[in-house]
Amino acid sequence: MRIIIKNLQQFYKDNSSLVKAIMMETLVDGEIVAEAKKMDFKDYKAAADFFARFSDVKIGSKDPLELLMYWGIMVKGIIFLNMIYPVPFRNEGALTDLMVNLSLTIWGYQKTP
Secondary structure, three states: OHHHHHHHHHHHHHOHHHHHHHHHHHHOOOHHHHHHOOOOHHHHHHHHHHHHOOOOEOOOOOOHHHHHHHHHHHHHHHHHHHHHOOOOOOOHHHHHHHHHHHHHHHOOEOOOO
16 A cells, blocks of 8 residues: 555656646536546446455445545545645655555554454
8 A cells, every 4th residue: 555655646746737737627627527527436446345355454344445435535635735735744754654544544454463
């Protein structure tokens, strides 16, 4: 999960102009937003099931696809916010640690004693 988050952070950093343009497009409810609303999230079921299979991940009766959507909203939201208003963390790793910890909570990860 840490590697995925680091890769997302790097992607957003490397493509910040594109990401900011897409953010602006969403504010005016443009064509890109209309296309995004047509996405079929069932295509993400395999990724959701992958996360749910990790040892010590206990999601109970929760829908893995719903958890994946919550996780994506959380990660992208933090990265977007940090692009607009950089949070004064000690370093980039601290922001990654925060997102990993929140991710583990969303996915019901429980450390074994």
